[in-house]
Every structure is written in C-alpha cells, then in structure tokens.
Amino acid sequence: MQLIDGKATAEAIKAEIAEEVKSIMAAGGKQPHLAAVLVGHDGGSETYVKNKVIACEKCGFKSTLIRYEDDVTEDELLACVERLNNDNDVDGFIVQLPLPRHIDEQKIIEAIDYRKDVDGFHPINVGRMSIGLPCFISATPLGIVTLLKRYNIETAGKKCVVLGRSNIVGKPMAQLMMQKQYGDATVTVCHSHTADIKKECREADIIIAAIGKPDFVTADMVKEGAVVIDVGTTRVPDATRKSGFRLNGDVKFDEVAPKCSFITPVPGGVGPMTICSLMKNTLQAAKGW
Structure with a gap:
C-alpha cells in the first residue's frame, strides 16, 4: 500500500506555479490576483479561506478577502459580484459556499463572469468541461485527476466508482x-438510491468516495489492489483534540488501507490539492484561455 501524499504534491505544484509567476512578472506581465468573498463566520469556511490566502502568498499571487456578515442581503452580494466582474485587476474570484439560507446560491454562481469563475461552478464552465472544451474545472475533481497523474496511477480502461453525485464533486468527477484526456475509465456513479453499492465498489479498480458519510467505505467493499480516493471531510466531535473535533473521511482508513495499492489519507490527501487546483485555475485566468 502506498499513501498518496496530497500535501507534499500540492506544495510541489505551488512551487512550480510560483516560478512561473516570477517569469511572467520578470517579462513585464501582471501579477495574478485572486479575490474571495466570505459571508458569515462558518468555521470550515474561515479555515478554507485562510488557507487560500496563504496559498496565494506561496504562489506569488495578490489576494483580496471581502467579508460580509450573515445578514448581508442578496442584492448587496450580487452588487459585490458585479464589482469584481468589472475589476480588471482581479483575474479570478470565489464566493465561499455555503451561503446563508436567505441567499440563492445558484443565482450568485450564475452572476459570476464565467471567465473569472475559478471555482468552476458556473453553468458555462460546467458545460464546457462536459464536452472537453477549455474551462475552469471544479477544484476538487481537478485536484484528484492531478494526483492520479502525478502518482502514475493507470486509469485508462479501469472501472471507476464515484460515490456521490453532488455538483461540486461527484458529477464533475465522473465526467x-x-x-x-483525463481518466479514460469506465465510470459508475453510486448514490443513495443505488441498489447494491457494496457490489459496485467490490468490482471497482478505483473508488472515489465523496458521499459525506464518515467511515462509509469499509474493507468488505474494496477489492485487493484497488485505488481509493477519500474526499470526505466531516467534522466529528473529539474531546481529545484542542479544537474539539477531528476531520473524518468517508473511508474507514485503518481497515481499508491494507487492501489498497494506493489510498489518500484524511487530512492531507485531497484537501490540499483542492486549494492547489484553485491556484492553477487562477493562474490560467491571469494568462487567459
């Protein structure tokens, strides 16, 4: 079993991006600029945005953080999106999800200029991705295919099972x-209404678990030599931790890992690659398609 080290891979890619940014700026080019809009004080979102700011520094990007309280109106947020759309210095921006219930998330996503949509959530980017045209690819799926490539994991012709069908991970991952040009695999998507998930998983060469249920994938669901990618990051109460919680993946790591050829840990697997992919998308936005 080989552990897929997302943290080390992400650091290597950020160093590569930083070198490219240096070259761009040395040639008189513009410093890439990523902006993030954060609404409220959700703990997970705060941590995620903080890590994005740190990643920008490592990559040599300019970064801007715009904060709003939970009671921000939808119109105020739409006005902020419009300002960022029209700011020529901002190459790409994200509106951190989830948003408060009184705000229509899809309306906000669709208001973002797809050419600055470095999260890859806009319908134009989703549509272009689905038929293989240049676009911004959702950061977590992009991070996963990058990991598979960097570890020289064969995907062509393999049976891949994706657990989960969310717009952010499951659907784009399957695509x-x-x-x-990415997986060239035979793909099955499993979800809450799949008749026999265990059977589907046992036949898989590659399992990508993005279902949001801690320890869902157990040893009896995985065949010998499978590749297992764990996207789950559920906060589970843990009194032994200073934070009062720990991050738990969708895979029961201790019992599944011995059966795998490759497996990602949680934390330190897919998570760092998600932020790294956002940096790659931002550099792409700065360079243009």
Missing part, C-alpha cells in the same frame, strides 16, 4: 474520469 473527468470518462474523458480521454
């Missing part, structure tokens, strides 16, 4: 794993 990428099908496409020739």
Whole structure:
C-alpha cells in the first residue's frame, strides 16, 4: 500500500506555479490576483479561506478577502459580484459556499463572469468541461485527476466508482474520469438510491468516495489492489483534540488501507490539492484561455 501524499504534491505544484509567476512578472506581465468573498463566520469556511490566502502568498499571487456578515442581503452580494466582474485587476474570484439560507446560491454562481469563475461552478464552465472544451474545472475533481497523474496511477480502461453525485464533486468527477484526456475509465456513479453499492465498489479498480458519510467505505467493499480516493471531510466531535473535533473521511482508513495499492489519507490527501487546483485555475485566468 502506498499513501498518496496530497500535501507534499500540492506544495510541489505551488512551487512550480510560483516560478512561473516570477517569469511572467520578470517579462513585464501582471501579477495574478485572486479575490474571495466570505459571508458569515462558518468555521470550515474561515479555515478554507485562510488557507487560500496563504496559498496565494506561496504562489506569488495578490489576494483580496471581502467579508460580509450573515445578514448581508442578496442584492448587496450580487452588487459585490458585479464589482469584481468589472475589476480588471482581479483575474479570478470565489464566493465561499455555503451561503446563508436567505441567499440563492445558484443565482450568485450564475452572476459570476464565467471567465473569472475559478471555482468552476458556473453553468458555462460546467458545460464546457462536459464536452472537453477549455474551462475552469471544479477544484476538487481537478485536484484528484492531478494526483492520479502525478502518482502514475493507470486509469485508462479501469472501472471507476464515484460515490456521490453532488455538483461540486461527484458529477464533475465522473465526467473527468470518462474523458480521454483525463481518466479514460469506465465510470459508475453510486448514490443513495443505488441498489447494491457494496457490489459496485467490490468490482471497482478505483473508488472515489465523496458521499459525506464518515467511515462509509469499509474493507468488505474494496477489492485487493484497488485505488481509493477519500474526499470526505466531516467534522466529528473529539474531546481529545484542542479544537474539539477531528476531520473524518468517508473511508474507514485503518481497515481499508491494507487492501489498497494506493489510498489518500484524511487530512492531507485531497484537501490540499483542492486549494492547489484553485491556484492553477487562477493562474490560467491571469494568462487567459
């Protein structure tokens, strides 16, 4: 069993990005600029945005953080999106999800200029991705295919099972794993209404678990030599931790890992690659398609 080290891989890629940014600026080019809009004080979102700011520094990007309280109106947020759309210095920006219930998330996503949508959530980017056109790819799926490539994990012709069908991970992940230039695999998507998830998983060469249920994937669901990618990051109460919680993946790591050829840990697997992919998208936005 080989552990897939997302943290080390992400650091290496950020160093590569930083070198490219140096070259761009030395040639008189513009410093890439990523902006983030954060609404409220959700703990997970605060941590995520903080890590994005740190990543920007490592990559040599300019970063801007715009904060709003939970009671911000939808119109105020839409006005902020419009300002960022029209700010020529901002190459890409994200509106951190989730948003308060009184705000229509999809309306906000669709208001973002797709050419600055470095989260890859806008319908235009989703549509272009689905038919293999240049676009911004959702950061977590992009991070996963990057990890598979960096570890020289064979995907072509393999059976890949994606657990979960969210717009952020499951659906785009399945699309990428099908496409020739990324996975070229035979893909099955499983969800809450799949008749026999265990059977599907046992036949899989690659399992990508993005279902949001801690320890859902157990040893009896995984065949010998499978590749297991764990996207889960559920906060589970843990009195032994200073924070009062720990991050738990969708995979029961201790019992599944011995059966795997490759497996990602939680934390330190997919998570760092998500932020790294956002940096790659921002550099792409700065360079143009």
